Amino acid sequence: MCGIMHEFARLVSRAEFATMDGLECKEVLSTVRHFSILIDSVYHEDECGIILRNGKFEEKLKSIISLVRGLRTLILIGDYDSLFFQSFQTFICSLVNCAHLCYLKLENKWSNEALPISLSNFYHLKVLDARRPVIIDGMSDHVSIRKLVLMKGACCACSPSWSACLQAIRPEDCKGWEILPSLERLSFRTKLKLRNMLRVTELLIPSLKELVLIDMPKLERCFPNLVRDLNSSLRVLEIRRCWVLKAFRLFESCENFEIEKSWLPNVSELTIHGCLHLMVSNPLPPSSRFCKLFIERVSALPKMEGSSDAELRIESSGLTLDDKILSFRNLRTMTQLEIMGCENLSYFSLEGLRQLVCLKRLAIGNFFSLDVPSMHTHKNMANVDFDALPSLECLSIVDCGITGVWLSMMLQHV
Template sequence: MVKTINSPIQLKGQDPQEFWELFKASVFGDEKSANDHDILLETGKMISKNRKGSPLAAKTVGRLLKNHLDLEHWTSVLEKGGSSYYVMHGLLHELALKVSSYECLTICSSNVKSIQILPSIRHLSIVVDDMDVNDGVTFENIKKDFITLSKRLDVGKLHSLMLFGQYHGSFIIPFSNLLRKARALRIVLLSMPSYAIVSMLHNFSKLVHLRYLRINGGKFSELSLPNIISRFYHLRILDVRQCKGHFGLPRDMNNLVKLRHFLVQDDKLHTDIANVGKLKCLQELRRFEVKRQVKAFALNQIGQLDELKGSLGIYDLENAKAAEETKLLNKSHLHKLILDWNVNRSTKDNSQEEHILENLRPHSNLREVHIQGHGGTTCPSWLGPNLSIKENSQSEQGLQIEGKDSPLDSTFWKLLALSNLTELRELKMKKCPPLPLEHLKLLSALRRLSITDSCIALLPTDCENTVTYHFLVEQLEIYECNASGMEMTQLLSYFPELMNLRIEKCQKITGLGVAGQEMMATLASPPSLSYNKSEDAQIGKDQQQPRGDNGIAAVVTGLPLLPRQLQNLDIKHCSKLILQFDSFPSGLQQLYTDDIAGVFIEPTCRLLSSSLTKLSLSMNHKVERFTKEQNMALQLLSSLEVPIFVQCSKLQSLPAGLHRLTSLKRLEIAYCPNIRSLPKGGFPSSLEVLHVYESQSEELKRQCRKLKGTIAIIEDEDYLEPGDYMYQCMDTGC
């Protein structure tokens, strides 16, 4: 029975605690995930209080926050009161599409005369077909149609205009005449312009409402943005990222007081803005060069930019006088900060540079800092006890430390309070002294370690000689290190969870071996501080002993021992390295190397037959063809799914036995100019993807196209749309 009532029923929201549980479940799913993101919970509670207990709001806002599990985004939502979120019902979406059809119009050069134009049109796109420009008669007819377009279109009501087609500049005169009355435009996009931009933009002199200007593509020997741009006082976004050539900026660029994003291809364009501090809404300044005794390029310009986010680069800091004027401590939304002194400066004032760096203290929310060319001898205090890492679920935290060319001793590490970096996931060291074990053990969350041009030894203290160390590092990269096999094996022994190892340009490495668990446990005790040349000499005497697990003598000077649990190995550019059948752990899954001869031998392929799924052969400039023995060895790799050939400049043909690899799923060939055909034996039916990139052989391309329909995906530069391909195998994932 339905009846009316005299008083309205007041609907109340859920109980706050019940609502919070529903909100939390909508974001995280389960309690474990919520605990993993405990840094977000306090902010999440404050956001939930603004939802007034509405279950629909809990699900709606919760799902949206789920896609951005980082503190900065949640803080931004809290500051806005959550007003940026809304949900459009399917019926409303359809209604919006219907309404937009009355306001949006696309005119192609071929249908200018025939298309119906409603008086309600507010958003116009014009597309010029290349073929319509090639024919003289057609071109003249279309030009007349564009001239008469102003009689059918109320240009004064347009809010957005987009011009497409690389030859739309051929109609610049009728377009210019057409757009003189377009005073209400908010959005302008010029795609692939082949004309002087000023010849189009001078027609927009009265666009006081313009919010967005994008020049997309086009090559110019010199592109000068006209001074008229500085009149677009309400411009929010200026996007010239896709333009190539030399740029010139308007003299009064700083008049764009509402500008938030100046998107450029070359960061140096940011340095050309004089008095950039007037652009108080600017959210990213990727390069600012300090100029001595020039107020328009002094550090106080940065101090006026309260909305900065993303990246900030400050260069030529040797010219700086008052660093505190940058007010970096107030810029809580910065992600990346670059502080750079010109290494070629004529004079250095170490004490002044230390003072400047000390006063460039950033906010603790900063994720990444680069200090380059600094002449001081000490780190700033804010990089010591005040340095800390906050958990961020979207980007795992990393620290990169690069020393100077002059040698440093281990006291360098005492300047950093590593005890504050317990959440650090990645550490990159370049030109650094040995890292003491007492400091490394403080980095309890460390999973990735990179060492470049540094001593790889980890130093114990006097009381640590009998202690066994195990760290949870899973990925280790060693570049350009003059380390012996003994030193490298000692380092590897500290990482029982190591899965990924990359070694490049380590010229003392002559071979590889595999260590047993007993030996690695023995080596995990740090060497004595009294280790001397007599011990080194004893190792040298043992060089003739066989490989294996029979003791420390197996670790000869050029032969590091790999841990058995290793899954991914990348080793290249080690000129003295000779790979042999016992160089690899039997469970290795991915191998990246430039030594084709060392891999394609029967004992090695038999050892890896059931485990190796990915094999990348790159940077080999010697091998021209695979021998019969190498082809037979390859066929032993029954588990191989992805073979990759990259930059093998002399290689003329692929292995003949690929069709016998029944696990094969993907084959990649890139930058191998002399490979002119596919294997005569073809491929197994299991192959799903054939990727050929930067091939100079038309015959190879023809053969790839011929396979279309028999292989699920064939990728080459002729099949892929622009921007749709990016060669991925160079990133080893190791």
């Protein structure tokens, strides 16, 4: 933007937007809602690397802030914003009426020093997004808080008193925690995201709509508070790089926990990656309405990736693809299926193929080898109107050891 246009834009927006570049600042109106502060030109380091304060600049800033009582957005631009956080409580209270503040985000990429925050006067705070080390106090009586994001070492010194009204919790990179607070008290919670919690070994999971567990290398066991409730409430489930996770009762056979409906009937997104010891005792996908399915490096399961309204790709190193691995009834709307890299595959369920009534494209490749079907199987298929793939338009077989007998028999029923 050229200089004239820039000045014009600042002129017409000066009632709501203002910028302070060091000591340079034009008149700031009391109606300003969005304020940007550039501070690199006013702070410098001495020979020892100590940041020197600029009293003249800070006094001018305080005088300006005292005139602006309706501020909604504050942007600090520069490498030395940590100076402001050193006196955070006084500074933030001079900017806004903290009793009415609804959203508070703290971020400092350069400082590892924990910032103490007392939220006792933030009565209407709904979202706290702390992306820097913080020590939180005064949250126990909050009834408005709905979302809490703790990242990059936040609350490592002490865990917060969780509010009973929290709907979404994201403690990420809290590497010092070994035991999480009691999550079942969160009666209105819907989302839980845990990431980079390197010491946590066990979790008690309440009923949620969204559960995300990422990079928890010592997590061994997950215990649903109520298996049936969690089974029916989950919409999104993502577990990545939980390498030693062994026990999660939700993945046991449905018969082990009496449920009224099927396994994870409402899940639309299911991702499990890097769980080498986790046993999944139910066939995948769990429902016919899945938007995203991604399975990789999971015990006894092939790699799967796809969605119900598009293509499902399977890379199997196992010996069979039957109804214990694949839920064919949940693939009835699938239009494309690709099975690749299956060097040791010896069996694919013919009865399962019969259920893929919408499949238009089937691709098989890379050393796919099937045994010749038994005479019993041949007779059953010959005596029954076995319409295996009624919608098939394209069949691709590449680099496969499939036998001519098996292939010719299958083509009779396509």
